[in-house]
Structures are given as C-alpha cells and as structure tokens.
Amino acid sequence: MTAPITTLSDRDLELLSAFHGHLCPMVLVGARLGRVASTRLAGLAESLDPPFAFFRGGGCAVDGVQMTTGCTWGNSNLLLLRGKDLSLTLTREGSARAIVAAPLPQVLQDARQVKGAVMDSPFSAWIMEGSVEELFSVEPVTGPADLSRYPEE
Numbered sequence: 001m002t003a004p005i006t007t008l009s010d011r012d013l014e015l016l017s018a019f020h021g022h023l024c025p026m027v028l029v030g031a032r033l034g035r036v037a038s039t040r041l042a043g044l045a046e047s048l049d050p051p052f053a054f055f056r057g058g059g060c061a062v063d064g065v066q067m068t069t070g071c072t073w074g075n076s077n078l079l080l081l082r083g084k085d086l087s088l089t090l091t092r093e094g095s096a097r098a099i100v101a102a103p104l105p106q107v108l109q110d111a112r113q114v115k116g117a118v119m120d121s122p123f124s125a126w127i128m129e130g131s132v133e134e135l136f137s138v139e140p141v142t143g144p145a146d147l148s149r150y151p152e153e
Ligand SMILES: [Zn+2]
Pocket: 020, 022, 023, 024, 026, 027, 060
C-alpha cells in the first residue's frame, strides 16, 4: 500500500486556477488544507457517506477547500462559519468523528508576505510540497452530534 497523497499536483493547479480564476497564496493554502484533511478523513474509514465540511474563515481559501474536499456550496456539503481564524472541520454525515485542520501561524504570516506571481515564489513550493507537520495542525476529534448539519431537534 502506498502512502496517501497529501500534496498538490500540476493538474490540481490547473483545476484550481480555472475554478478560482487565479492562483494566489490563500487558494493554495486552502487547497492543500483540504487535501490533507480529506486524506486523514479517509484514514478513519468508518463510512462511505460523502464528506461534509465546516469552514471557518472566508476569502480565497474556501475555494481551495471546495476543490480538494469535494464539499461545495453548490452540493450543500459545505457550511461557512463566521470567524477570523481559519479552520476546516471535515466529517461525514451522521458521524461524530472529524478531522480538524488549520494552517499554522507561520503559514498565514508568510502568505501575507508573498509579492508578485505566487507560483514563482518559494511560498508556493512550500505549500504544495512541504510536510504536513510544518504547515498545518491536524487533529482527529470525536465530537458531539453538532458535527451534523442536521442538529437534533
Ligand atoms: Zn484568490
């Protein structure tokens, strides 16, 4: 068995550029964040139900998350939460288990420093191929029923 792929490919970048309209630091961060969380969620292997995402934050990152998790505004498997911090909780419908992932502070700080074409920057290579541990906090959680988009009445 090969190790799960948690990085972004050239094909991912093509899709991301077409979907988001441009490549920028935060769409890359969101895409890699979504890829990492999806891979970890698949490792839980408890359900074949489609994933469901809660994303806290806004802006370009959410498009990256949509592309790599398959949880989109259009398919109603994405719930956007208010907040200035940026985090992704990825679960499956009806599951009380989830992956909570967020960029580490250094990632967000460096994203703000990128000047010029993002794909020519060392930042893009770091986000695309850097180790998960140096980029994100990723934790499996066992949560309350409010992980469901349909809270109990
Ligand atoms: Zn953008």
